Amino acid sequence: MKLAMIGTGYVGLVSGVCFADFGFHVTCVDKNPSIIDRLKAGKATIYEPGLDELMARNIRDGRLEFTTDLAASVADADVIFIAVGTPSRRGDGEADLQYIEAAADEIAAAMKPGAVVVIKSTVVVGTNARIRDRIAAARPGVPFSMVSNPEFLREGSAIEDFLRPDRVVVGVEDERGKAAMQRVYRPLYLRETPLVITTLENAELIKYAANAFLAMKVTFINEVADLCEKTGGNVQEVARAIGMDKRIGSKFLHAGPGFGGSCFPKDTRAFAATGKRYGARQTLIEQVIEVNEARKQAMAERIVSAARESSTDTVAILGIAFKPNTDDIRESPALDIVPAVQKAGLTVRAHDPEAMEAAKAALPGVVWCNSAYEAATGAGVVALLTEWNAYRALDLKRLASLMNGNVLIDLRNVYKGEDLEGTGLDYRGVGRSLK
Template sequence: MNISMIGTGYVGLVSGVCFAEFGFQVSCVDLNAGLIARLSAGEATIFEPGLDELMTRNIRDGRLSFTTDLAASVAGADVIFIAVGTPSRRGDGEADLQYIEAAADAVAAAMKPGAVIVIKSTVVVGTNARIRDRIRAARPGVEFSMVSNPEFLREGSAIEDFMRPDRVVVGVEDTRGREAMRRVYRPLYLRETPMVMTTLENAEIIKYAANAFLAMKVTFINQVADLCEKAGGNVQEVAHAIGMDKRIGAKFLHAGPGFGGSCFPKDTRAFAATGRRFDAPQTLIEEVVAVNETRKQAMAARIIEAARQSDAASVAVLGVAFKPNTDDIREAPAIDIIAAIQKAGLTVRAHDPEAMVTARAALPGVVWCNSAYEAAEGAGVTALLTEWNAYRALDLKKIAGLMTGNVLIDLRNVYKAEDIEGTGLDYRSVGNSSAFPKAGEHH
């Protein structure tokens, strides 16, 4: 079976490489010639643990190739995946489908009869049917199958998520599409991975509903953290206890500066916009979106207030990626937080193990440092924004000695009280009344 993967962004590249690892012939397509040249040379264009090794092996073994020639790739493909971006549309929050539509037009012109066209991009309900009708209009009388196959990859663990998913969701309309997807995912079927075969519309809604629910869990525990700080609680102990309930689960119950990344922000906005469009308002998710934006500004205000209390001229920021094990800064809380700190007239000295190259253009005026220790030099406040492993065992006495102030604001609750003893640091975590002063109080 030959597979064409249109789009070599995060989803397309990881999926294409993993399908090649399954043993299929995979041709990955992108219009960016520079990107394709780098990929053809075995250079992963995103940071994802394990991706380099898989790419190198499958290119070497002849199963994986990269091209700018979409027509040639599609013409020889039995299954064509569309994995292009669906960013938020300005103004209404709906998913921008222009790249999907352009890819579909190009596929329609080049596909062979009987091809199976799979939309892997995250798209709002009704999109697969619209694209199916668009392709039918462009190639009347040519048989093809339309499939919705949303992805559930977490950045930083995408290879594992692809190879050992909780489930595979497939929206299909006919036997040909169903059997093609069973064949594509046969290695997972042999591992007894659940495969949910459903309608196009259900598959589209499943993707958005899943991400919206997870974003809601993040927002919920952040609001619980606020209550803990004011009522004398500790959000980590609360989250641990409620997460032990199997109906709730422990995942995504980690208080912090708000959610970011390539999925949750745009998907929650699109889900809310879809609800409004169908006159079925998703008011819970609308509130999640609003609270998350407020959260980032509230965390920035904490850092700014601490800096003013210590007469600091600069703040050290550790971590700008939206989560560890990725260089993705899309809608990372750090972006808004750093911008607010700068707007307050403070200098930001920042470090991130992987994301500094991508962050430079997005964050002008930041002093980029080679290590957490260099970032802390001369800073009145050090703020830990991304829980990279590199920050989990810092020499906190050394950090304190390098700073002009002594406030460590840990927005990911990486450290515990016993880690701070004897360091001289004024430690402030999230959701812990004993570790974060109330307004007007000083440690």
Template structure:
């Protein structure tokens, strides 16, 4: 069974490499000739732990190839995955489907009879049916099957998520599409991975509803953190206890500066917009979107206020990627926080282990530093915004000595109070109102 993977962004590249690891011949397609040249040279174009080794092995073994020739790739494919971007559309928050439509038109022109067309991109309900009808109108003489197969990959652990998922969701209309999906996911079936076989519409809604619910959990615990700060509680202890309830679960109950990334922000906006379009308002999710935006600004305001009290003119930011183990900065809370700090007239010195190259283009006025220690030199405030392992064992006494001020905002609750004792730092975490630490004492 030959697979064509259209789109070599995050989802397309990871999925293509993993399908090749399953033993299938996979041709990955992208219209960006420079990107394809880099991939053909063996360069991994995204940062994802373990992907480089997996990609190199499958290129070497002849199962994985990269091309700009979509027609040639599709013409030989039994299963054609469309994994192009669906960014938020300006104005209404709906998913922009122009790239899906362009890919579908190209597939229609080149596909062979009996092909199975799978939309892996995140799309709003009704999109698969629309694309099916679009292709059918272009090629009424060619039989094909339409499948919806949303992805549930977490950046930083995408290989594990693909190889050992909680479930595989496929929306199908006929037996040919269903059997094709059983074949491509057969290695997971042998591991007894649940496969949810449903309709096109259900598969589309499942993807958005899952991400919206997880974003709601993040927003919920962030608001609980605010309550803890005011009432003398500790959000980490609260989250641990409520997460032990199997009905709730511990994942995504980590307070911080707000959610970001390639999925949650755009998917919550699209889900809310879809609700409005179908006259079924998703008011909880609309509030999640608003609260998350407000939280980023509130976190920035804390930093600015503290910096002004120190009298120093610069703030050090540690971590720009929206989460560790990725170089993805899309809608990272750090971007909004940095811009707000700069708007207040303060200089930002920053470091990130992997995301600085991507961030330079969108934050050109930041002073980019080679290490965390270089970033904190002369800063009045240090804000730890991404919980990279590289930041978990910093020499905090050295940090204090290098700073002009002494405030450390740990917005990911990386450190414990005993870690900061006797360092000279004014330590401020998120959601911890029961205890605090200053340069003089622990109370």
């Protein structure tokens, strides 16, 4: 069985490499020649732990290829995955489907009879049916199957998520599509991974509902953190206890500066916009979006206020990526917080283990540093925004000695009371105090 993966972004590249590691022949397609040249050389275009090694092995063994020629890769493919971007459309928050439609048009012109076309990109309900009709109109009388197969990969642990998922969701319309996907995911059967076979519409809704619910959990615990600060509570202890309830679960109950990344912001906007379009408003999610935006601004104000108290004009920011183990800065809280701090007239010195190159164009005026200690040098306030491992065991005495002030704002609650003893730092976490 031959697979074609259209799009080599996060979802497409990780999925293509992992399918090749299952033993399938996979051709990954991208329109950008420089991206393809880099991938052919075995260099991943994203930072994801373990991806370079996995990719190099499958290229070496002849199971993984990269090309700009979509037509040639599709012509003999049994299963064709569409994994292109679906960014938020300006103005209404709806998912922009132009890249899906463009890929579908090219696939329709080149696919062989009996091909299975799979949308892996995150798309709003009704998209798979629309693309099915679009392909059918372009190739009347040519049999093919349409499948919805949304991804649930977390950046920073995407390979593990692909190889050991909680479940695989597959929306199908016919037995051919169902049989193809059962064969594609057969290696996971050995690990007893549940394969959820459902309709196209249900598969689309499952993806958005899942991400919206997780975003809601993040927002909920951030609001609880605010209440803890007002009442003398400790959000970490509260979250730990409520997370022990199996009906709630412990994941995504970590207070911080708000959610970001390539999924939650755009998916909540699209889910809310879909609800409005169908007259079934998702008011909880609309509120989640509003609260999350306010959260980022509130965290920026917290940093600025600390700087004013310290009579400093320099702030150090540790972490720009929206989460650790990725270089992805898309809609990272840092992209809102840093400009707000700069707007207050403060100089920002910053460091991130992987995301600085990507952030330079997005955050002009920042002084980029080679380490957390260099960033802290001369700063009155240090704010930790991303919980990279490199920041979890900093020499806090050394950090304090380099600063021109003593405020450490830990927006990820990395440190505990005993870590601060004897450092002289004025430590400020989220949703808790050290007293």
